Amino acid sequence: QEVIGRWEQQLFDLKLERQKLLEDFPSYNNPDSNVLQVLALKDVKQLLRPGQALLSYFFTESELYIFSVEPSGQFQWRKWNLPADFRERVRSCIRYLWDKQEYGKEPFLQTAAELYANLLGPDCNRMGESVSSLIILPDDVLMMMPLETLLTAPPSSNKPNWRDQQWLLKKYNVSYGYSATLLREQKQISRQNAVKTAGPKHVFGGFAPTYTQSGQYQLQNTTGMVKKVQSMLGGDVWTKEPDQEAIFKQESSNYRVLLLAMHGISDAEHPELSQLLFGDPQTDPVNNNILYATELQIMQLQADLVVLSACHSGFGKLETGEGVYSLARAFAAAKVPATVMSLWLLHENTAPALVESFFSYLQHGKTKDEALRLAKQDYLIDDQNFELTHPFYWAGLVAAGDMQSMELSDPVPHWLWYVLVGIMILLFGQYWIRQRSS
CATH class of the missing domain: 3.40.50.1460 (Rossmann fold)
Incomplete structure (x- = not known):
């Protein structure tokens, strides 16, 4: 009872502090303000195009939480208790990628397959063939690891060559983000840019x-x-x-x-x-x-x-x-x-x-x-x-x-539109004069 009482008092104090912050900074509670509003889970689906899923990673010292949102908007999460050497194994993979040496290929490929089996495999298997693109929101050591280099199957042979491996790259379009909230803002910027007149x-x-x-x-x-x-x-x-x-x-x-x-x-x-x-x-x-x-x-x-x-x-x-x-x-x-x-x-x-x-x-x-x-x-x-x-x-x-496609053609200059309209008026005028003359 004593412990519960302390927690209730702390919760009460935090509520008072939150109320004071909202009074001092009202813009944080105003959805029309310029302050970046944190994206609600139910709205993450709006970030996804057909066939695209989002995977977000959150590390504690000894655990990894993996959150996924499917194209339908279905949300799932799971926890993985990290092996003691997990971070060092990822760092070893990153160092190997930087080094471009052939020595150590087999251990790297084996680790790449094991990492896929734990980091993405259960989620990709559950989502099935309906997903062809992944948005990755990495954390901790995964920030510097391109997950396209993970293997969706064990190494192909005892003496494997690089291009025959079952890279994640061969199965999914992969992009990265800093957060779902920032990704929403980036998509909004793209839409605003598309309708700008200047x-x-x-x-x-x-x-x-x-x-x-x-x-x-x-x-x-x-x-x-x-x-x-x-x-x-x-x-x-x-x-x-x-x-x-x-x-x-x-x-x-x-x-x-x-x-x-x-x-x-x-x-x-x-x-x-x-x-x-x-x-x-x-x-x-x-x-x-x-x-x-x-x-x-x-x-x-x-x-x-x-x-x-x-x-x-x-x-x-x-x-x-x-x-x-x-x-x-x-x-x-x-x-x-x-x-x-x-x-x-x-x-x-x-x-x-x-x-x-x-x-x-x-x-x-x-x-x-x-x-x-x-x-x-x-x-x-x-x-x-x-x-x-x-x-x-x-x-x-x-x-x-934002990974949306782009229309890559130079816009027609405004002055050219005026020229074209002028030519059309001139041609119509000549046609009208000829009709009157006849």
């Missing part, structure tokens, strides 16, 4: 800086990549301009899709200092070609998609309950509803093929997650890439946010 003027803008000074490695194939995407979508690219940071700040709001092919530097200890290098350093203290995450997140971008072909753009500081603070997260803060980012170093010969294929599928109406999956599958089955099919080469690029 939105971006062009579809595509690409940046691929040239590095000439010592200490900056010149990236290979990035110029060709942005020009190849430009040939598909139109728009503009910048490759040799010395002041690309200044150009980006001035021009980026004019494009619905941005491709940034450049050096990225992640600072896991101070994520606000993570940076994109837009070229050789400049003397201008404001536009010195080093764009920090803190600058990014306050920019007024209007892009529907940013593709970061930049190393470690999805890597950063892991904050419990908040996720990873990275360059990609800075773009989400800048109201960009979808990003494609890299969890580790990008290979300069393989990343362009993946990015170009991704945009090709996107141009043909695929959703962003499906476009990325198909690009990776094409890469794996291409015999030219047989020696480079270790997951390091293809699994690092992941997609986050």
Whole structure:
């Protein structure tokens, strides 16, 4: 009775504190305010397109709670008591993916199959063939693990090759999110962008800086990549301009899709200092070609998609309950509803093929997650890439946010509509005069 009495008193005190907070900050209880309202479970279904399910993970020290929402809106949850070495095994997989060495392949594949059996298998088996796409809301060590590299079946042989494995990639379109609430906001931003009358003027803008000074490695194939995407979508690219940071700040709001092919530097200890290098350093203290995450997140971008072909753009500081603070997260803060980012170093010969294929599928109406999956599958089955099919080469690029398909054609300029209307009036006038004359 004494313990129950203490709990009741604590509950009473908390209710009083909550009431005082609502009185001091009334906007938190106002659904029409700009304060982000936490998404109710019953509304999660609205985030899902047909055939898409959501899986959310929550860790305690010794347990993992897995919550799933099916396309029908049905909610399920389960608990898994974590093995003592679980986190270290996941970290070992991540280190192996980063390292791109063949040594240790069999242990990695075995662990990838075991992780699938515990992290996704029961849920995917229950949902069956009706689900073809997964939204993953990861937590803890899973934040840096691309789950597409898990195996839905045991390794294929005693001496397996990489491309014959039953990767999760081969069965599901996979995308990631920071939270269901933020995902709802990102979808709302996409819808608002679609109806803007004064939105971006062009579809595509690409940046691929040239590095000439010592200490900056010149990236290979990035110029060709942005020009190849430009040939598909139109728009503009910048490759040799010395002041690309200044150009980006001035021009980026004019494009619905941005491709940034450049050096990225992640600072896991101070994520606000993570940076994109837009070229050789400049003397201008404001536009010195080093764009920090803190600058990014306050920019007024209007892009529907940013593709970061930049190393470690999805890597950063892991904050419990908040996720990873990275360059990609800075773009989400800048109201960009979808990003494609890299969890580790990008290979300069393989990343362009993946990015170009991704945009090709996107141009043909695929959703962003499906476009990325198909690009990776094409890469794996291409015999030219047989020696480079270790997951390091293809699994690092992941997609986050709103995965809806995009209409990738430049809008007709307003002045052209006036010209067309004028021509029609002129033709009608000539026709009317001829009719009167006859």
